[in-house]
Amino acid sequence: MDAFIHTFFDIGEMLKVFPTLLTEGLKNTLFIAVLAALLGLVIGMVLAMMLLSRSWFLKFPARLYVDIFRGLPAILTISLVGLGLPAADIRPFGRSPIGYAVLAVALISAAYCAEIFRSGIQSVNDGQMQAGRSLGMTYLQTMRKIVVPQGVRNVLPALTNRFIIDIKESSLVYLLGLTVGQRELYFIAHQQQAISYNSSALVAAGICYLMMTVPLTYLVNAWDRRLREGRRSLKLKPATRLSEV
Template sequence: MDALIAVWETFFDFDAMRVALPDLLTVGLPNTLILAVSSGIVGTVLGMLLAVAGLSRRRWLRWPARVYTDVLRGLPAAVTILLIGVGFAPIGLMVWGPNPYPFGILALGLIAGAYIGEIFRSGIQSVDVGQTEAARAIGFSGGAAMRLVIIPQGVRRVLPALVNQLIALIKDSSLIYFLGLLSSQRELFRIGQDAAANTGNQSALVLAGLFYLVITIPLTHVVNAIDKRLREGRRVDAVDPAEADDFDEEMDSIAGQESVR
Protein backbone atom coordinates (compact mmCIF):
# COMPACT_ATOMS: atom_id res chain seq x y z
CA MET A 1 0.00 0.00 0.00
CA ASP A 2 2.82 2.41 0.87
CA ALA A 3 4.44 1.69 -2.48
CA LEU A 4 1.20 2.51 -4.32
CA ILE A 5 0.86 5.75 -2.38
CA ALA A 6 4.45 6.68 -3.25
CA VAL A 7 3.83 6.00 -6.96
CA TRP A 8 0.62 8.06 -6.88
CA GLU A 9 2.40 10.98 -5.23
CA THR A 10 5.25 10.74 -7.75
CA PHE A 11 2.98 11.08 -10.80
CA PHE A 12 -0.16 12.78 -9.47
CA ASP A 13 0.94 15.38 -6.97
CA PHE A 14 -1.67 18.05 -7.63
CA ASP A 15 0.27 20.71 -5.72
CA ALA A 16 3.25 20.20 -8.06
CA MET A 17 0.89 20.36 -11.05
CA ARG A 18 -0.64 23.58 -9.74
CA VAL A 19 2.80 25.18 -9.48
CA ALA A 20 3.74 24.20 -13.07
CA LEU A 21 0.36 25.02 -14.64
CA PRO A 22 0.85 28.80 -15.17
CA ASP A 23 4.13 28.30 -17.08
CA LEU A 24 2.64 25.48 -19.13
CA LEU A 25 -0.33 27.66 -20.12
CA THR A 26 1.38 30.99 -20.74
CA VAL A 27 4.79 29.87 -22.03
CA GLY A 28 4.87 26.20 -23.00
CA LEU A 29 1.58 25.94 -24.91
CA PRO A 30 2.06 29.05 -27.12
CA ASN A 31 5.65 28.08 -27.93
CA THR A 32 4.66 24.52 -28.82
CA LEU A 33 1.92 25.78 -31.14
CA ILE A 34 4.27 28.33 -32.74
CA LEU A 35 6.83 25.61 -33.47
CA ALA A 36 4.26 23.14 -34.81
CA VAL A 37 2.25 25.56 -36.97
CA SER A 38 5.29 27.40 -38.39
CA SER A 39 7.17 24.21 -39.24
CA GLY A 40 3.94 22.76 -40.63
CA ILE A 41 3.61 25.66 -43.07
CA VAL A 42 7.25 25.32 -44.13
CA GLY A 43 6.88 21.54 -44.49
CA THR A 44 3.65 21.78 -46.50
CA VAL A 45 5.07 24.25 -49.04
CA LEU A 46 8.32 22.30 -49.33
CA GLY A 47 6.44 19.00 -49.52
CA MET A 48 4.34 20.16 -52.46
CA LEU A 49 7.45 21.31 -54.32
CA LEU A 50 9.14 17.97 -53.64
CA ALA A 51 6.07 16.05 -54.77
CA VAL A 52 5.84 17.93 -58.07
CA ALA A 53 9.61 17.64 -58.61
CA GLY A 54 9.55 13.94 -57.76
CA LEU A 55 6.89 13.33 -60.42
CA SER A 56 8.66 15.40 -63.05
CA ARG A 57 9.95 13.79 -66.24
CA ARG A 58 13.12 15.83 -65.92
CA ARG A 59 15.86 13.93 -64.11
CA TRP A 60 17.51 17.10 -62.79
CA LEU A 61 14.31 17.76 -60.84
CA ARG A 62 13.27 14.20 -60.01
CA TRP A 63 16.51 12.79 -58.63
CA PRO A 64 17.43 15.64 -56.21
CA ALA A 65 13.89 15.49 -54.81
CA ARG A 66 14.12 11.75 -54.23
CA VAL A 67 17.61 11.95 -52.71
CA TYR A 68 16.47 14.72 -50.37
CA THR A 69 13.44 12.68 -49.31
CA ASP A 70 15.48 9.54 -48.66
CA VAL A 71 18.13 11.39 -46.64
CA LEU A 72 15.78 13.46 -44.45
CA ARG A 73 13.50 10.51 -43.79
CA GLY A 74 16.47 8.30 -42.97
CA LEU A 75 18.13 10.61 -40.44
CA PRO A 76 16.84 10.74 -36.84
CA ALA A 77 14.99 13.99 -36.20
CA ALA A 78 17.32 14.86 -33.31
CA VAL A 79 20.37 14.57 -35.58
CA THR A 80 18.86 16.91 -38.19
CA ILE A 81 17.85 19.44 -35.53
CA LEU A 82 21.32 19.44 -33.99
CA LEU A 83 23.12 19.66 -37.34
CA ILE A 84 21.08 22.69 -38.40
CA GLY A 85 20.58 24.35 -35.02
CA VAL A 86 24.15 23.98 -33.79
CA GLY A 87 25.96 24.10 -37.14
CA PHE A 88 24.37 27.39 -38.20
CA ALA A 89 24.17 28.89 -34.71
CA PRO A 90 26.95 31.47 -35.37
CA ILE A 91 24.92 32.89 -38.27
CA GLY A 92 21.82 33.04 -36.09
CA LEU A 93 23.67 34.87 -33.33
CA MET A 94 24.74 37.58 -35.79
CA VAL A 95 21.26 37.96 -37.36
CA TRP A 96 18.67 37.54 -34.58
CA GLY A 97 20.60 36.74 -31.43
CA PRO A 98 20.37 33.71 -29.08
CA ASN A 99 17.01 32.48 -30.30
CA PRO A 100 17.01 28.84 -31.49
CA TYR A 101 13.46 28.99 -32.84
CA PRO A 102 14.20 30.02 -36.45
CA PHE A 103 16.61 27.14 -37.00
CA GLY A 104 14.39 24.82 -34.96
CA ILE A 105 11.42 25.67 -37.17
CA LEU A 106 13.60 25.28 -40.27
CA ALA A 107 14.83 21.85 -39.13
CA LEU A 108 11.33 20.61 -38.28
CA GLY A 109 10.02 22.03 -41.56
CA LEU A 110 12.73 20.29 -43.59
CA ILE A 111 11.98 16.99 -41.87
CA ALA A 112 8.22 17.41 -42.32
CA GLY A 113 8.71 18.39 -45.97
CA ALA A 114 10.28 15.02 -46.74
CA TYR A 115 7.30 13.15 -45.27
CA ILE A 116 4.63 15.52 -46.59
CA GLY A 117 6.21 15.37 -50.06
CA GLU A 118 5.68 11.60 -50.11
CA ILE A 119 2.12 12.07 -48.86
CA PHE A 120 1.35 14.54 -51.66
CA ARG A 121 3.11 12.39 -54.26
CA SER A 122 1.06 9.32 -53.34
CA GLY A 123 -2.13 11.39 -53.44
CA ILE A 124 -1.34 12.85 -56.87
CA GLN A 125 -0.40 9.45 -58.26
CA SER A 126 -3.66 7.97 -56.97
CA VAL A 127 -5.69 10.24 -59.28
CA ASP A 128 -6.78 8.29 -62.33
CA VAL A 129 -4.89 9.16 -65.51
CA GLY A 130 -8.25 9.65 -67.21
CA GLN A 131 -8.65 12.87 -65.25
CA THR A 132 -5.63 14.32 -67.03
CA GLU A 133 -6.88 13.13 -70.41
CA ALA A 134 -10.32 14.64 -69.75
CA ALA A 135 -8.79 17.96 -68.73
CA ARG A 136 -6.62 18.04 -71.86
CA ALA A 137 -9.65 17.15 -73.98
CA ILE A 138 -11.53 20.27 -72.88
CA GLY A 139 -8.58 22.56 -73.57
CA PHE A 140 -6.38 22.56 -70.46
CA SER A 141 -2.63 22.62 -70.91
CA GLY A 142 -0.53 20.01 -69.12
CA GLY A 143 0.48 22.44 -66.38
CA ALA A 144 -3.05 23.76 -65.92
CA ALA A 145 -4.45 20.22 -65.74
CA MET A 146 -1.96 19.36 -63.00
CA ARG A 147 -2.54 22.62 -61.11
CA LEU A 148 -6.32 22.86 -61.35
CA VAL A 149 -7.49 19.25 -61.64
CA ILE A 150 -4.95 16.66 -60.47
CA ILE A 151 -3.31 18.34 -57.48
CA PRO A 152 -6.59 19.45 -55.81
CA GLN A 153 -7.96 15.91 -56.06
CA GLY A 154 -4.71 14.40 -54.79
CA VAL A 155 -4.51 16.77 -51.82
CA ARG A 156 -8.11 16.07 -50.90
CA ARG A 157 -7.40 12.35 -50.77
CA VAL A 158 -4.45 12.72 -48.39
CA LEU A 159 -5.88 15.30 -45.97
CA PRO A 160 -6.11 12.75 -43.13
CA ALA A 161 -2.45 11.78 -43.57
CA LEU A 162 -1.53 15.46 -43.73
CA VAL A 163 -3.23 16.18 -40.40
CA ASN A 164 -1.50 13.13 -38.91
CA GLN A 165 1.82 14.66 -39.93
CA LEU A 166 0.84 17.88 -38.14
CA ILE A 167 0.16 15.82 -35.01
CA ALA A 168 3.63 14.31 -35.36
CA LEU A 169 5.10 17.82 -35.62
CA ILE A 170 3.39 18.84 -32.39
CA LYS A 171 5.12 15.96 -30.63
CA ASP A 172 8.46 16.47 -32.41
CA SER A 173 8.53 20.11 -31.26
CA SER A 174 9.72 18.76 -27.90
CA LEU A 175 13.09 17.96 -29.55
CA ILE A 176 13.91 21.66 -29.87
CA TYR A 177 15.14 21.59 -26.28
CA PHE A 178 18.37 20.05 -27.63
CA LEU A 179 19.30 23.51 -28.91
CA GLY A 180 19.11 25.13 -25.48
CA LEU A 181 16.21 27.37 -24.54
CA LEU A 182 15.84 30.48 -22.42
CA SER A 183 13.12 30.48 -19.78
CA SER A 184 10.71 32.33 -22.07
CA GLN A 185 11.45 30.00 -25.01
CA ARG A 186 10.62 26.69 -23.33
CA GLU A 187 7.89 24.52 -24.81
CA LEU A 188 5.61 22.11 -22.95
CA PHE A 189 8.09 19.25 -22.61
CA ARG A 190 10.95 21.43 -21.39
CA ILE A 191 8.83 23.11 -18.73
CA GLY A 192 7.59 19.76 -17.46
CA GLN A 193 11.10 18.29 -17.51
CA ASP A 194 12.60 21.28 -15.65
CA ALA A 195 9.93 21.11 -12.97
CA ALA A 196 10.44 17.35 -12.59
CA ALA A 197 14.21 17.80 -12.30
CA ASN A 198 13.91 20.59 -9.71
CA THR A 199 11.38 18.82 -7.47
CA GLY A 200 12.20 15.16 -8.08
CA ASN A 201 8.49 14.67 -8.80
CA GLN A 202 7.14 13.67 -12.22
CA SER A 203 3.68 15.27 -11.83
CA ALA A 204 4.54 18.38 -13.88
CA LEU A 205 5.80 16.15 -16.71
CA VAL A 206 2.55 14.17 -16.55
CA LEU A 207 0.63 17.45 -16.80
CA ALA A 208 2.71 18.44 -19.84
CA GLY A 209 1.79 15.10 -21.41
CA LEU A 210 -1.88 15.84 -20.75
CA PHE A 211 -1.48 19.13 -22.63
CA TYR A 212 -0.15 17.22 -25.64
CA LEU A 213 -3.17 14.90 -25.44
CA VAL A 214 -5.57 17.85 -25.27
CA ILE A 215 -4.07 19.13 -28.53
CA THR A 216 -3.62 15.86 -30.43
CA ILE A 217 -6.75 13.86 -29.52
CA PRO A 218 -9.21 16.43 -30.99
CA LEU A 219 -7.04 16.61 -34.13
CA THR A 220 -7.22 12.81 -34.37
CA HIS A 221 -11.01 12.98 -34.30
CA VAL A 222 -10.89 15.72 -36.94
CA VAL A 223 -8.84 13.37 -39.11
CA ASN A 224 -11.40 10.61 -38.64
CA ALA A 225 -14.27 12.97 -39.51
CA ILE A 226 -12.47 14.19 -42.65
CA ASP A 227 -11.69 10.63 -43.69
CA LYS A 228 -15.32 9.58 -43.18
CA ARG A 229 -16.59 12.58 -45.17
CA LEU A 230 -14.19 11.88 -48.03
CA ARG A 231 -15.12 8.19 -48.15
CA GLU A 232 -18.88 8.75 -47.98
CA GLY A 233 -18.93 11.89 -50.11
CA ARG A 234 -21.58 14.56 -50.20
CA ARG A 235 -25.25 13.71 -50.61
CA VAL A 236 -26.46 14.43 -54.12
CA ASP A 237 -29.70 16.02 -52.93
CA ALA A 238 -27.69 18.38 -50.72
CA VAL A 239 -26.00 20.05 -53.71
CA ASP A 240 -27.41 23.45 -54.63
CA PRO A 241 -28.24 23.45 -58.39
CA ALA A 242 -27.21 27.10 -58.65
CA GLU A 243 -23.87 26.22 -57.06
CA ALA A 244 -23.38 23.40 -59.56
CA ASP A 245 -24.20 25.72 -62.49
CA ASP A 246 -21.73 28.32 -61.23
CA PHE A 247 -19.04 25.64 -61.00
CA ASP A 248 -19.72 24.45 -64.56
CA GLU A 249 -19.55 28.01 -65.88
CA GLU A 250 -16.27 28.63 -64.04
CA MET A 251 -14.69 25.47 -65.46
CA ASP A 252 -15.88 26.34 -69.00
CA SER A 253 -14.37 29.80 -68.61
CA ILE A 254 -11.01 28.40 -67.46
CA ALA A 255 -11.00 25.88 -70.30
CA GLY A 256 -11.75 28.65 -72.80
CA GLN A 257 -8.87 30.76 -71.51
CA GLU A 258 -6.48 27.81 -71.78
CA SER A 259 -7.65 27.15 -75.36
CA VAL A 260 -6.93 30.78 -76.31
CA ARG A 261 -3.40 30.41 -74.95
Protein backbone atom coordinates in the same frame (compact mmCIF):
# COMPACT_ATOMS: atom_id res chain seq x y z
CA MET B 1 1.65 2.91 -4.14
CA ASP B 2 1.90 6.20 -2.26
CA ALA B 3 5.38 6.76 -3.69
CA PHE B 4 4.06 6.12 -7.22
CA ILE B 5 1.20 8.60 -6.79
CA HIS B 6 3.52 11.19 -5.23
CA THR B 7 6.04 10.82 -8.08
CA PHE B 8 3.62 11.03 -11.00
CA PHE B 9 0.40 12.61 -9.73
CA ASP B 10 1.39 15.18 -7.12
CA ILE B 11 -1.41 17.75 -7.44
CA GLY B 12 0.70 20.47 -5.83
CA GLU B 13 3.50 20.03 -8.38
CA MET B 14 1.01 19.98 -11.24
CA LEU B 15 -0.72 23.16 -10.08
CA LYS B 16 2.67 24.80 -9.71
CA VAL B 17 3.67 24.17 -13.33
CA PHE B 18 0.28 24.29 -15.13
CA PRO B 19 0.09 28.13 -15.40
CA THR B 20 3.49 28.29 -17.16
CA LEU B 21 2.62 25.31 -19.36
CA LEU B 22 -0.61 26.91 -20.53
CA THR B 23 0.59 30.50 -20.93
CA GLU B 24 4.09 29.94 -22.31
CA GLY B 25 4.55 26.27 -23.23
CA LEU B 26 1.30 25.70 -25.10
CA LYS B 27 1.65 28.94 -27.06
CA ASN B 28 5.22 28.19 -28.15
CA THR B 29 4.50 24.55 -28.94
CA LEU B 30 1.68 25.58 -31.28
CA PHE B 31 3.79 28.40 -32.73
CA ILE B 32 6.63 26.02 -33.62
CA ALA B 33 4.29 23.28 -34.90
CA VAL B 34 2.07 25.55 -37.02
CA LEU B 35 4.95 27.44 -38.65
CA ALA B 36 6.85 24.20 -39.25
CA ALA B 37 3.75 22.56 -40.74
CA LEU B 38 3.09 25.49 -43.10
CA LEU B 39 6.71 25.62 -44.26
CA GLY B 40 6.74 21.83 -44.56
CA LEU B 41 3.62 21.92 -46.76
CA VAL B 42 5.19 24.42 -49.15
CA ILE B 43 8.51 22.58 -49.40
CA GLY B 44 6.70 19.24 -49.54
CA MET B 45 4.55 20.31 -52.49
CA VAL B 46 7.62 21.49 -54.42
CA LEU B 47 9.36 18.20 -53.68
CA ALA B 48 6.28 16.21 -54.72
CA MET B 49 6.17 17.94 -58.09
CA MET B 50 9.88 17.23 -58.53
CA LEU B 51 9.31 13.56 -57.65
CA LEU B 52 6.59 13.34 -60.30
CA SER B 53 8.82 14.93 -62.94
CA ARG B 54 10.13 12.82 -65.78
CA SER B 55 13.46 14.60 -65.59
CA TRP B 56 16.07 12.84 -63.43
CA PHE B 57 17.67 16.27 -62.91
CA LEU B 58 14.64 17.25 -60.81
CA LYS B 59 13.61 13.83 -59.52
CA PHE B 60 16.98 12.69 -58.13
CA PRO B 61 17.64 15.56 -55.66
CA ALA B 62 14.04 15.40 -54.43
CA ARG B 63 14.30 11.63 -53.86
CA LEU B 64 17.64 12.12 -52.10
CA TYR B 65 16.15 14.77 -49.81
CA VAL B 66 13.12 12.65 -48.93
CA ASP B 67 15.19 9.53 -48.26
CA ILE B 68 17.66 11.38 -46.04
CA PHE B 69 15.18 13.30 -43.90
CA ARG B 70 12.84 10.35 -43.55
CA GLY B 71 15.72 8.05 -42.69
CA LEU B 72 17.40 10.20 -40.04
CA PRO B 73 16.05 10.26 -36.46
CA ALA B 74 14.23 13.52 -35.76
CA ILE B 75 16.44 14.27 -32.77
CA LEU B 76 19.56 14.03 -34.97
CA THR B 77 18.13 16.37 -37.62
CA ILE B 78 17.13 18.92 -34.99
CA SER B 79 20.61 18.76 -33.47
CA LEU B 80 22.33 19.17 -36.84
CA VAL B 81 20.17 22.13 -37.83
CA GLY B 82 19.76 23.85 -34.48
CA LEU B 83 23.25 23.27 -33.11
CA GLY B 84 25.29 22.57 -36.23
CA LEU B 85 24.35 25.60 -38.34
CA PRO B 86 25.20 28.21 -35.67
CA ALA B 87 28.42 26.34 -34.87
CA ALA B 88 29.35 26.55 -38.57
CA ASP B 89 28.67 30.31 -38.41
CA ILE B 90 25.55 29.93 -40.58
CA ARG B 91 23.06 32.09 -38.67
CA PRO B 92 20.00 32.98 -40.80
CA PHE B 93 18.02 33.53 -37.58
CA GLY B 94 20.76 35.22 -35.57
CA ARG B 95 21.26 33.82 -32.09
CA SER B 96 17.59 33.06 -31.41
CA PRO B 97 17.06 29.27 -31.27
CA ILE B 98 13.32 29.47 -32.07
CA GLY B 99 13.94 30.02 -35.80
CA TYR B 100 16.25 27.01 -36.01
CA ALA B 101 13.66 24.96 -34.11
CA VAL B 102 10.97 25.80 -36.68
CA LEU B 103 13.33 25.13 -39.59
CA ALA B 104 14.44 21.76 -38.24
CA VAL B 105 10.89 20.46 -37.68
CA ALA B 106 9.81 21.89 -41.07
CA LEU B 107 12.59 20.08 -42.95
CA ILE B 108 11.52 16.78 -41.40
CA SER B 109 7.84 17.46 -42.06
CA ALA B 110 8.52 18.41 -45.69
CA ALA B 111 10.00 14.99 -46.48
CA TYR B 112 6.86 13.22 -45.27
CA CYS B 113 4.50 15.78 -46.85
CA ALA B 114 6.26 15.24 -50.19
CA GLU B 115 5.39 11.54 -50.15
CA ILE B 116 1.85 12.28 -48.99
CA PHE B 117 1.30 14.78 -51.82
CA ARG B 118 2.91 12.46 -54.37
CA SER B 119 0.65 9.56 -53.46
CA GLY B 120 -2.41 11.82 -53.47
CA ILE B 121 -1.67 13.24 -56.90
CA GLN B 122 -0.91 9.81 -58.34
CA SER B 123 -4.24 8.52 -56.98
CA VAL B 124 -6.14 10.89 -59.30
CA ASN B 125 -7.48 9.09 -62.36
CA ASP B 126 -5.41 9.58 -65.52
CA GLY B 127 -8.59 10.62 -67.31
CA GLN B 128 -8.54 13.91 -65.41
CA MET B 129 -5.27 14.88 -67.07
CA GLN B 130 -6.53 13.77 -70.47
CA ALA B 131 -9.72 15.76 -70.01
CA GLY B 132 -7.81 18.91 -69.11
CA ARG B 133 -5.47 18.56 -72.08
CA SER B 134 -8.41 17.98 -74.40
CA LEU B 135 -9.80 21.35 -73.27
CA GLY B 136 -6.65 23.06 -74.47
CA MET B 137 -4.92 23.39 -71.10
CA THR B 138 -1.18 22.96 -70.80
CA TYR B 139 0.29 20.25 -68.58
CA LEU B 140 1.04 22.73 -65.79
CA GLN B 141 -2.42 24.32 -66.01
CA THR B 142 -4.09 20.92 -65.80
CA MET B 143 -1.97 19.95 -62.81
CA ARG B 144 -2.62 23.25 -61.01
CA LYS B 145 -6.35 23.54 -61.68
CA ILE B 146 -7.55 19.93 -61.84
CA VAL B 147 -5.14 17.20 -60.71
CA VAL B 148 -3.38 18.76 -57.72
CA PRO B 149 -6.58 20.06 -55.99
CA GLN B 150 -8.15 16.59 -56.24
CA GLY B 151 -4.96 14.92 -55.03
CA VAL B 152 -4.68 17.24 -52.02
CA ARG B 153 -8.30 16.59 -51.09
CA ASN B 154 -7.60 12.86 -51.06
CA VAL B 155 -4.78 13.23 -48.53
CA LEU B 156 -6.19 15.88 -46.17
CA PRO B 157 -6.52 13.35 -43.30
CA ALA B 158 -2.91 12.24 -43.78
CA LEU B 159 -1.73 15.87 -43.74
CA THR B 160 -3.65 16.53 -40.54
CA ASN B 161 -2.08 13.44 -39.02
CA ARG B 162 1.33 14.81 -40.03
CA PHE B 163 0.53 18.02 -38.13
CA ILE B 164 -0.14 15.93 -35.02
CA ILE B 165 3.33 14.43 -35.40
CA ASP B 166 4.80 17.93 -35.81
CA ILE B 167 3.26 18.90 -32.47
CA LYS B 168 4.88 15.92 -30.77
CA GLU B 169 8.24 16.35 -32.50
CA SER B 170 8.37 19.98 -31.35
CA SER B 171 9.20 18.58 -27.90
CA LEU B 172 12.67 17.65 -29.19
CA VAL B 173 13.70 21.28 -29.73
CA TYR B 174 14.47 21.53 -26.01
CA LEU B 175 17.97 20.47 -27.11
CA LEU B 176 18.52 23.92 -28.61
CA GLY B 177 18.39 25.66 -25.24
CA LEU B 178 15.31 27.83 -25.63
CA THR B 179 15.25 30.90 -23.41
CA VAL B 180 12.51 31.97 -21.01
CA GLY B 181 9.56 33.08 -23.11
CA GLN B 182 10.49 30.66 -25.92
CA ARG B 183 10.21 27.38 -23.99
CA GLU B 184 7.75 24.77 -25.24
CA LEU B 185 5.79 22.30 -23.11
CA TYR B 186 8.41 19.62 -22.63
CA PHE B 187 11.24 22.02 -21.83
CA ILE B 188 9.22 23.70 -19.08
CA ALA B 189 8.20 20.35 -17.57
CA HIS B 190 11.75 19.00 -17.86
CA GLN B 191 13.18 22.01 -16.01
CA GLN B 192 10.59 21.69 -13.24
CA GLN B 193 11.27 17.96 -12.94
CA ALA B 194 15.01 18.64 -12.63
CA ILE B 195 14.36 21.09 -9.80
CA SER B 196 11.83 19.04 -7.82
CA TYR B 197 12.97 15.48 -8.73
CA ASN B 198 9.27 14.79 -9.26
CA SER B 199 7.76 13.62 -12.55
CA SER B 200 4.34 15.18 -11.99
CA ALA B 201 5.39 18.16 -14.14
CA LEU B 202 6.05 15.78 -17.05
CA VAL B 203 2.61 14.22 -16.56
CA ALA B 204 1.11 17.73 -16.62
CA ALA B 205 2.91 18.41 -19.91
CA GLY B 206 1.57 15.10 -21.23
CA ILE B 207 -1.96 16.22 -20.39
CA CYS B 208 -1.40 19.41 -22.38
CA TYR B 209 -0.16 17.42 -25.38
CA LEU B 210 -3.19 15.11 -25.15
CA MET B 211 -5.50 18.13 -25.10
CA MET B 212 -4.21 18.96 -28.59
CA THR B 213 -3.51 15.59 -30.16
CA VAL B 214 -6.52 13.50 -29.07
CA PRO B 215 -9.21 15.83 -30.55
CA LEU B 216 -7.15 16.14 -33.74
CA THR B 217 -6.83 12.35 -33.94
CA TYR B 218 -10.60 11.90 -33.73
CA LEU B 219 -11.01 14.65 -36.33
CA VAL B 220 -8.65 12.83 -38.70
CA ASN B 221 -10.50 9.54 -38.21
CA ALA B 222 -13.91 11.15 -38.82
CA TRP B 223 -12.59 13.04 -41.84
CA ASP B 224 -11.04 9.93 -43.35
CA ARG B 225 -14.23 7.92 -42.75
CA ARG B 226 -16.32 10.62 -44.42
CA LEU B 227 -14.05 10.74 -47.47
CA ARG B 228 -14.11 6.95 -47.83
CA GLU B 229 -17.90 6.84 -47.54
CA GLY B 230 -18.14 9.62 -50.13
CA ARG B 231 -15.97 7.70 -52.58
CA ARG B 232 -18.01 4.54 -51.97
CA SER B 233 -21.29 6.35 -52.66
CA LEU B 234 -19.89 7.78 -55.90
CA LYS B 235 -18.98 4.27 -57.06
CA LEU B 236 -22.44 2.95 -56.24
CA LYS B 237 -24.41 5.69 -58.03
CA PRO B 238 -23.74 4.57 -61.62
CA ALA B 239 -24.77 1.00 -60.79
CA THR B 240 -27.95 2.26 -59.10
CA ARG B 241 -28.89 4.33 -62.13
CA LEU B 242 -28.35 1.40 -64.47
CA SER B 243 -30.63 -0.79 -62.35
CA GLU B 244 -33.33 1.85 -62.48
CA VAL B 245 -33.35 1.92 -66.27
